[in-house]
Amino acid sequence: MSTHHALLSAEIEEDSPENRASATEAFAAATALQPRLVEVFAESRDAAGCGFAMAQLGARLRSGTMLWVQDRVALRDHGRPYPHWCRARPKAEGPGILHIVARDAGQALWAMEEGLRCAELSAVIGEVAGNPRALDFTATRRLAVAAERFGVPALLLRLGSQADLSGARMRWRARSRPSLVPRWNVAAPGMPIWSLELFRARGARPGQWDAAYDRAADRLDLVSPLRDPALGEGERRRG
Amino acid sequence: MPVLAVWPSDKPGDSAALERLCHWSERWCPFVAIDGGDGLLLDITGAAHLFGGEARLAVEMRVRFRRMGLTARIAIAPTVGAAWALARYASTSPFGLSLSKSCPSGASTPKERARLRQAQSQRSEASTPNTICPPEALAATLGPLPVSALRLDDDTVLLLGRLGLKTIAALAEIPALGLARRFARADGPWADPPLRLAQAFGRTEEPVNPAIRAPVPRVVRRVVEPVLHVPILEPLVVEMAEALCRQLAERHAGARHLGFQAFRVDGDVQALEARTSQAMRDPRHMVRLFAERFETLDAGFGFDAFALTALWHEPLDPAQTGLIEAEHDATSLARLIDRLSVRLGAGNVCVPLFLESHLPERALQWRPALAHEAGGEAPAPLTPERPIRLFDRPEPIGVTYATPEGEPRRFQWRRKLHRIVKVEGPERIAPEWWRERSTTRLRDYYRVEDEDGARFWIYRNGLIDDGRGGAPDWYLHGLFA
Numbered sequence: 001m002s003t004h005h006a007l008l009s010a011e012i013e014e015d016s017p018e019n020r021a022s023a024t025e026a027f028a029a030a031t032a033l034q035p036r037l038v039e040v041f042a043e044s045r046d047a048a049g050c051g052f053a054m055a056q057l058g059a060r061l062r063s064g065t066m067l068w069v070q071d072r073v074a075l076r077d078h079g080r081p082y083p084h085w086c087r088a089r090p091k092a093e094g095p096g097i098l099h100i101v102a103r104d105a106g107q108a109l110w111a112m113e114e115g116l117r118c119a120e121l122s123a124v125i126g127e128v129a130g131n132p133r134a135l136d137f138t139a140t141r142r143l144a145v146a147a148e149r150f151g152v153p154a155l156l157l158r159l160g161s162q163a164d165l166s167g168a169r170m171r172w173r174a175r176s177r178p179s180l181v182p183r184w185n186v187a188a189p190g191m192p193i194w195s196l197e198l199f200r201a202r203g204a205r206p207g208q209w210d211a212a213y214d215r216a217a218d219r220l221d222l223v224s225p226l227r228d229p230a231l232g233e234g235e236r237r238r239g
Numbered sequence: 240m241p242v243l244a245v246w247p248s249d250k251p252g253d254s255a256a257l258e259r260l261c262h263w264s265e266r267w268c269p270f271v272a273i274d275g276g277d278g279l280l281l282d283i284t285g286a287a288h289l290f291g292g293e294a295r296l297a298v299e300m301r302v303r304f305r306r307m308g309l310t311a312r313i314a315i316a317p318t319v320g321a322a323w324a325l326a327r328y329a330s331t332s333p334f335g336l337s338l339s340k341s342c343p344s345g346a347s348t349p350k351e352r353a354r355l356r357q358a359q360s361q362r363s364e365a366s367t368p369n370t371i372c373p374p375e376a377l378a379a380t381l382g383p384l385p386v387s388a389l390r391l392d393d394d395t396v397l398l399l400g401r402l403g404l405k406t407i408a409a410l411a412e413i414p415a416l417g418l419a420r421r422f423a424r425a426d427g428p429w430a431d432p433p434l435r436l437a438q439a440f441g442r443t444e445e446p447v448n449p450a451i452r453a454p455v456p457r458v459v460r461r462v463v464e465p466v467l468h469v470p471i472l473e474p475l476v477v478e479m480a481e482a483l484c485r486q487l488a489e490r491h492a493g494a495r496h497l498g499f500q501a502f503r504v505d506g507d508v509q510a511l512e513a514r515t516s517q518a519m520r521d522p523r524h525m526v527r528l529f530a531e532r533f534e535t536l537d538a539g540f541g542f543d544a545f546a547l548t549a550l551w552h553e554p555l556d557p558a559q560t561g562l563i564e565a566e567h568d569a570t571s572l573a574r575l576i577d578r579l580s581v582r583l584g585a586g587n588v589c590v591p592l593f594l595e596s597h598l599p600e601r602a603l604q605w606r607p608a609l610a611h612e613a614g615g616e617a618p619a620p621l622t623p624e625r626p627i628r629l630f631d632r633p634e635p636i637g638v639t640y641a642t643p644e645g646e647p648r649r650f651q652w653r654r655k656l657h658r659i660v661k662v663e664g665p666e667r668i669a670p671e672w673w674r675e676r677s678t679t680r681l682r683d684y685y686r687v688e689d690e691d692g693a694r695f696w697i698y699r700n701g702l703i704d705d706g707r708g709g710a711p712d713w714y715l716h717g718l719f720a
Contacts, residue, residue, distance in 0.1 A: 045653065046693045047628050051720025054627065065572060079628040079717060082603065086591045095590035098608055100579060111579055120572040176692035188663030189688040192720045213720060
């Protein structure tokens with residue numbers, strides 16, 4: 001199975017216009033927000049996974065209230081999310097984010113499952129560090145089924161974890177890449193670029209992409225893996 | 240030897256005692272209100288005959304108060320104003336004042352009201368008679384009393400005195416129109432003689448606001464055999480929750496704070512509590528709030544009684560659940576908050592609150608979702624981009640820099656060395672001197688990116704020569720996407 005995936009991603013990375021178009025399509029399909037369980041693997045010292053999760057939520061970040069569950073280890077290693085979209089939010093629209101600190105992974109999974117039963121939520125995001133015993137195939141499978149049954153998208157952020165057996169529909173690996181060069185201050189960090197690998201997927205083609213995230217526009221743009229970062233290609237895209 | 244006896248005054252104690260007395264007085268009639276600091280107001284409409292008439296009721300009251308060591312000045316009159324005046328200003332005339340038949344027909348109201356006065360004065364028992372004023376004698380009884388008996392403040396009484404109006408009769412003779420014009424801009428009822436006059440003679444309504452203690456919605460169930468294993472009680476608890484919800488529905492209320500008590504055979508009580516983020520009366524939700532924690536109850540030799548109490552409830556009007564029945568298992572956001580708070584602790588279920596501050600840890604605060612409305616006062620201040628992750632406690636890092644005030648070159652965080660490739664900064668955030676200690680140092684924040692592309696938010700705490708400590712430390716405060 002994995003060799004087949006590697007073959008596919010190799011095909012996509014060939015830099016021809018039609019391949020680029022198909023890569024864009026495949027990427028858009030893979031990152032579309034649907035009521036399903038998506039797993040994102042990332043290192044706890046790198047916010048790429050969290051950023052990718054937020055990028056997938058896109059406009060839904062601002063429209064509804066989401067449940068954000070962390071276990072204590074994730075809170076200690078990875079900090080708290082900063083809900084910039086909740087600032088100056090009208091009270092009638094709800095709190096925007098409901099943040100849960102769970103004692104351990106088991107409790108975090110329980111809270112996520114409770115959240116998935118609440119159709120008022122725009123999304124449920126869980127963060128679990130490492131490979132705790134409570135987070136096994138059955139647990140992820142339960143989450144996947146609940147997400148599909150109640151129509152709430154679920155994202156499980158795995159910090160510093162091995163990709164073990166899982167019932168997740170989509171499994172990603174996210175890593176930071178050197179950022180785009182900003183137009184004005186070339187010495188400063190620019191728009192983030194993540195290297196995203198979809199290594200298991202149902203209903204989509206696995207593949208590997210490099211994407212730049214425009215936080216102001218809630219947009220993920222593919223960038224060519226062969227680009228020279230010094231050229232500042234992404235800035236032209238933005239302008 | 241004359242001695243000065245000094246007793247400290249205890250106003251809160253007095254008012255608490257009066258409140259107790261108020262509830263105790265509900266023995267005579269249901270509507271009892273506290274009146275000022277030294278009076279009770281009883282609406283005895285339809286209650287006097289239970290004690291053999293008004294006169295006997297007054298005697299009964301007097302006797303009861305005397306047994307408690309209290310001297311009461313009691314007056315029964317058709318209006319609140321008249322009763323107040325007679326209880327405080329009636330002369331020492333005996334029972335049944337000389338009645339005149341010249342009472343105006345509009346003066347009588349069907350309500351009879353009694354006023355009690357708990358007298359702290361030194362008057363003797365004989366000098367504090369019961370005063371009963373029948374409706375037809377109202378004008379004659381009130382007439383000779385001074386105008387201060389109309390519940391007016393000192394300034395108004397002084398003004399009326401200067402106008403030569405010393406008694407209620409004199410005031411009542413003034414044409415109402417002229418009086419109303421003179422006091423058109425009266426500041427509240429205590430400075431409004433026309434209003435007080437109308438109240439005393441029953442020309443306007445003055446309801447009694449009774450201090451009724453509504454019983455707390457509570458359901459108690461006893462079981463025949465002591466129960467050792469609580470989870471098997473779920474059907475009973477469901478039934479209790481349904482009964483409680485019926486009680487709440489009757490008074491159009493919903494529970495915000497529930498208490499479950501299990502009474503043990505050996506005299507101990509085990510209690511569980513649950514708060515909800517909005518008023519509700521759904522038995523299934525109530526059971527769910529408690530069901531998982533039944534195991535934590537220590538049954539000992541067994542429970543023989545249980546109580547479910549709505550410790551706090553708020554108005555909740557019946558709402559239509561919807562034309563189409565919602566999916567059975569789905570739950571609402573408010574219920575989700577309740578359930579998570581009960582299970583994980585209210586402090587672990589939070590919503591963000593933004594405050595107007597430049598300090599990141601102050602600008603964003605997390606408050607319990609149960610107690611707090613999210614949002615905040617803050618319109619977005621003009622701050623540069625903030626990281627998407629913030630550490631609760633900034634983590635100390637070791638930084639190599641070219642010059643003490645210059646940009647960082649390398650830093651070590653969690654035993655890994657990060658070589659800084661891109662850097663932007665500093666963004667200087669000064670301490671909020673009106674809130675913090677004088678030794679708090681300013682912070683210079685830098686956005687940095689290492690060679691792998693990971694982006695961090697680090698700061699230098701202080702300057703090398705700011706006189707607030709030694710060499711400045713560096714901290715990592717957040718992660719950028």
